[in-house]
Amino acid sequence: MQNIDKIIDKWxxxxxxxxxxxxxxxxxxxHIPRKALEQVTKKTKVPLARLYHIATFYKSFSLKPRxxxxxxxxxGTACHVKGAALILDAFERELNIQTGETTKDKLFSLEGVRCxxxxxxxxxxxxxxDLYGEVKTADIPKLIAKYxxxxx
Amino acid sequence: xxxxxLKKIQTETLSKLDKYKAALMICAGTGCVSAGSxxxxxxxxxxxxxxxxxxxxxxxxxxxxxxxxxxxxxxxQPEGIFYQKVKPEDIPEIIDNLLEGKYVERLLYKDLKxxxxxxxxxxxxxxxxxxxxALRNKGIINPENIEDAIARGAYQALAKVLKTNKEDIIxxxxxxxxxxxxGGGFPTGVKWESALKAAExxxxxxxxxxxxxxxxxGAFMDRSIVEADPHTVIEGMAxxxxxxxxxxxxxYIRNEYPLALxxxxxxxxQAHEKGLLGKNILDSDFCFDIHIHxxxxxxxxxxxxxxxxxxxxxxxxxxxxYVHNVEVGYRGKPTVLNNVETWANIPVIxxxxxxxxxxxxxxxxxxxxxxxxxxxxxxxxxGNIVNSGLVEVPMGITLREIIYDIGGxxxxxxxxxxxxxxxxxxGCIPADQLDLPVDFDSLTEAGSMMGSGGMIVMDDKTCxxxxxxxxxxxxxxxxxxxxxxxxxxxxxxxxxLNRITKGEGKEGDIELMKEIAETMEVASLCALGQTAAYxxxxxxxxxxxxxxxxxxxxxxxxxxxxxxxxxxxxxNCTGCTICARNCPVDAISGKVKEKHFINTDKCxxxxxxxxxxxxxAITVE
Numbered sequence: 186m187q188n189i190d191k192i193i194d195k196w197x198x199x200x201x202x203x204x205x206x207x208x209x210x211x212x213x214x215x216h217i218p219r220k221a222l223e224q225v226t227k228k229t230k231v232p233l234a235r236l237y238h239i240a241t242f243y244k245s246f247s248l249k250p251r252x253x254x255x256x257x258x259x260x261g262t263a264c265h266v267k268g269a270a271l272i273l274d275a276f277e278r279e280l281n282i283q284t285g286e287t288t289k290d291k292l293f294s295l296e297g298v299r300c301x302x303x304x305x306x307x308x309x310x311x312x313x314x315d316l317y318g319e320v321k322t323a324d325i326p327k328l329i330a331k332y333x334x335x336x337x
Numbered sequence: 338x339x340x341x342x343l344k345k346i347q348t349e350t351l352s353k354l355d356k357y358k359a360a361l362m363i364c365a366g367t368g369c370v371s372a373g374s375x376x377x378x379x380x381x382x383x384x385x386x387x388x389x390x391x392x393x394x395x396x397x398x399x400x401x402x403x404x405x406x407x408x409x410x411x412x413x414q415p416e417g418i419f420y421q422k423v424k425p426e427d428i429p430e431i432i433d434n435l436l437e438g439k440y441v442e443r444l445l446y447k448d449l450k451x452x453x454x455x456x457x458x459x460x461x462x463x464x465x466x467x468x469x470x471a472l473r474n475k476g477i478i479n480p481e482n483i484e485d486a487i488a489r490g491a492y493q494a495l496a497k498v499l500k501t502n503k504e505d506i507i508x509x510x511x512x513x514x515x516x517x518x519x520g521g522g523f524p525t526g527v528k529w530e531s532a533l534k535a536a537e538x539x540x541x542x543x544x545x546x547x548x549x550x551x552x553x554x555g556a557f558m559d560r561s562i563v564e565a566d567p568h569t570v571i572e573g574m575a576x577x578x579x580x581x582x583x584x585x586x587x588x589y590i591r592n593e594y595p596l597a598l599x600x601x602x603x604x605x606x607q608a609h610e611k612g613l614l615g616k617n618i619l620d621s622d623f624c625f626d627i628h629i630h631x632x633x634x635x636x637x638x639x640x641x642x643x644x645x646x647x648x649x650x651x652x653x654x655x656x657x658x659y660v661h662n663v664e665v666g667y668r669g670k671p672t673v674l675n676n677v678e679t680w681a682n683i684p685v686i687x688x689x690x691x692x693x694x695x696x697x698x699x700x701x702x703x704x705x706x707x708x709x710x711x712x713x714x715x716x717x718x719x720g721n722i723v724n725s726g727l728v729e730v731p732m733g734i735t736l737r738e739i740i741y742d743i744g745g746x747x748x749x750x751x752x753x754x755x756x757x758x759x760x761x762x763x764g765c766i767p768a769d770q771l772d773l774p775v776d777f778d779s780l781t782e783a784g785s786m787m788g789s790g791g792m793i794v795m796d797d798k799t800c801x802x803x804x805x806x807x808x809x810x811x812x813x814x815x816x817x818x819x820x821x822x823x824x825x826x827x828x829x830x831x832x833x834l835n836r837i838t839k840g841e842g843k844e845g846d847i848e849l850m851k852e853i854a855e856t857m858e859v860a861s862l863c864a865l866g867q868t869a870a871y872x873x874x875x876x877x878x879x880x881x882x883x884x885x886x887x888x889x890x891x892x893x894x895x896x897x898x899x900x901x902x903x904x905x906x907x908x909n910c911t912g913c914t915i916c917a918r919n920c921p922v923d924a925i926s927g928k929v930k931e932k933h934f935i936n937t938d939k940c941x942x943x944x945x946x947x948x949x950x951x952x953x954a955i956t957v958e
Contacts, residue, residue, distance in 0.1 A: 200650050201648065201649055201650045202630075202650060203650040204630075204631070204633050204647065204650055205630070205631055207633070208592065208631060208633060231650065235651070235652075238651075238652050239633075239650075239651070239652055242635060242652040242653065242817075243632075243633035243634050243635050243652075243653075244633070244634030244635065245592050245633045245634040246633065260554070260811075261554030261555050262554040262555035262719075262720070262757060262761075262791065262793045262807070262808075263554075263555045263719035263720045263725075263793050264554075265554075265804075265807050266720050266721060266793060266795050266799050266804070267720070267721070268944065271943060271944045274941075274943060275921075275943060275945075278921060278941075278943070279921075298593070298634075299552070299554050299634075299636060299811065299815070300552070300553070300554035300555060300556070300557075300593075301593060302367065302551065302556075302557035302560045302591075302593065302594060303367055303368050303371065303405070303557065304555050304556070304557055304717055304719035304720075304725070304791075304793075305368055305405030305406045305717075305719055305725040305726050305727075306368055306371070306405060306406065306408075307719060307720070307725075315371075316367070316370075316371035317371070318368070318371060318372070321948050322943060322944055322945050322948060323919050323945050323948055323949050326921075
């Protein structure tokens with residue numbers, strides 16, 4: 186709760202900056218807990234319904250917790266023509282989840298994102314903070330193993 | 338700080354830089370950073386320290402060089418030697434050779450035709466045809482050091498116009514002919530003029546905003562400009578603010594661009610410290626401040642009224658624009674919204690003059706900015722192209738020059754099929770129109786548009802129906818859902834395209850899609866919906882036979898649409914077993930050194946066998 190207050194105060198509880206507050210909350214908790222939204226409502230006087238509207242409208246927010254490693258497969262145009270859909274399929278197959286879901290062990294979540302702006306390296310993915318370019322479908326099992334290995 | 342002090346920083350920094358014998362410019366754009374350029378920078382500094390040469394060789398992390406596919410990139414100045422794909426183990430050799438005045442041959446770029454190594458950056462064809470205005474400082478300055486920018490002339494244009502009256506600044510911008518680089522192509526000066534008039538009439542303080550919400554997939558011009566030279570954006574905004582009488586400015590930047598955001602924050606802070614932002618800028622009466630708003634992942638927020646809604650802490654839904662933003666914009670005040678690249682051009686226009694700027698590009702804009710496209714445009718040249726990267730070229734250059742002279746053509750011996758410009762609302766231009774000059778009006782005539790500058794090259798392995806489906810699926814997800822024609826139209830289009838790519842297309846589908854498209858164009862609220870069907874219309878216009886192959890013959894000629902294709906092994910197979918070992922569903926069988934076989938009942942068409950096969954033995958039909 187203290188962290189939430191700190192975030193809200195950082196933006197002076199200014200209602201113009203609720204999106205920024207929610208971004209910080211998302212970074213902190215890996216999702217937007219209801220508790221946090223209630224606190225934002227209390228301090229900024231922005232109605233809870235509007236905060237939910239924002240939380241479900243923008244792609245960077247998630248109401249459910251995401252995994253420790255967020256896998257983002259870029260599905261921008263350059264990546265698409267270079268086979269991004271096949272990469273996404275490969276992750277779904279290897280992790281046994283659908284896009285948008287999190288693995289049972291809470292280690293990986295899988296998302297398709299709209300252009301990471303590294304189009305010259307297409308197809309591009311990010312796992313956590315690491316960016317990988319010119320990815321091949323055949324590389325996916327190795328990549329997943331790398332992060333699973335680091336966890337142990 | 339006053340103008341004399343600004344000039345003093347410039348001369349002092351220049352003479353400080355002059356003392357070094359060489360400067361190693363390491364590209365630290367997002368692409369090269371992911372390829373390890375920060376590690377390289379640290380190791381270089383260590384090596385130079387080890388040799389006690391800190392006063393002779395300078396290491397500078399720069400913004401995006403543009404030739405991202407070759408990263409990490411290092412350019413040695415003053416000679417301009419270009420090294421590509423540099424690895425940590427190359428460092429000692431690079432420095433040894435530098436001291437002897439020689440090159441490391443294997444790190445040089447090789448010409449595609451002659452296979453000869455080209456030591457100097459300017460001699461490489463990718464760079465040769467470019468003309469840099471917005472990207473003039475890319476790879477030359479450290480974007481996190483304001484003194485570097487000042488040494489290259491930053492804030493001199495602002496100093497030049499501090500005493501000029503508002504109308505004269507605006508006149509200069511109109512005369513330059515510059516049109517908005519974000520996609521709309523509206524004359525920038527005319528926009529400023531309307532905002533100034535509205536502000537004076539209503540006696541209100543206007544705002545200036547920089548749109549850095551680069552949502553077009555396949556485009557990264559704005560990210561690169563901010564990462565390479567954030568001060569040119571700040572200076573451009575300050576000049577705009579001065580011209581319309583604004584005291585506050587905002588940058589709305591995409592959350593997906595953490596490095597650009599960080600560099601912008603640093604640049605704003607440094608500009609404050611130097612008195613180039615804040616109160617009484619350069620000892621004048623002019624006060625101006627810039628705040629940052631982060632986007633949260635919504636494509637529609639690139640639209641002006643949605644962007645302003647998002648900046649007010651609401652969902653990014655556009656409004657009907659009977660009243661323009663220049664009159665009633667952010668917080669109800671007159672607002673000038675320009676894109677990153679437009680702002681980045683402003684200081685150069687002021688510095689070198691409108692006449693100079695207008696002489697570049699196509700058409701004659703001296704009487705009216707609508708009569709042509711002046712200046713340069715930055716494009717991100719990506720997709721199935723050899724030299725993929727960021728290029729800045731004069732307006733009016735042909736697509737052929739961009740694709741073949743700069744881009745080096747299509748890789749893997751494949752054929753050019755189409756080039757997609759203008760983002761999701763743009764269109765695909767076929768091979769017989771490659772001599773089209775690239776400017777605002779010619780591209781629109783061809784059924785596409787300039788957009789913000791993404792250029793995605795597609796080879797003959799690209800299915801145009803799939804591309805149309807891709808864009809419609811993108812826009813379907815990104816439509817804010819407020820107005821019915823856009824929301825429902827996109828869903829209908831997607832359903833039809835989805836059927837066609839599954840082999841369930843019907844006679845009359847093409848006509849139905851055209852009808853939906855027409856309705857969306859006239860009835861949608863904002864530009865997103867009005868132009869959303871363009872990818873469908875342009876692919877029907879130029880690639881109708883491909884639609885018909887899907888609908889009538891139930892075939893995907895490019896071999897992309899999964900339900901319509903099968904994988905098989907051809908006679909090139911040497912029996913190396915690599916495909917069988919990599920197949921995730923064990924659908925491939927065969928003995929060593931004998932032709933393999935794919936069980937089509939088991940095959941999930943994941944393309945892994947095609948990728949790993951070294952003998953082109955997998956056929957996709």
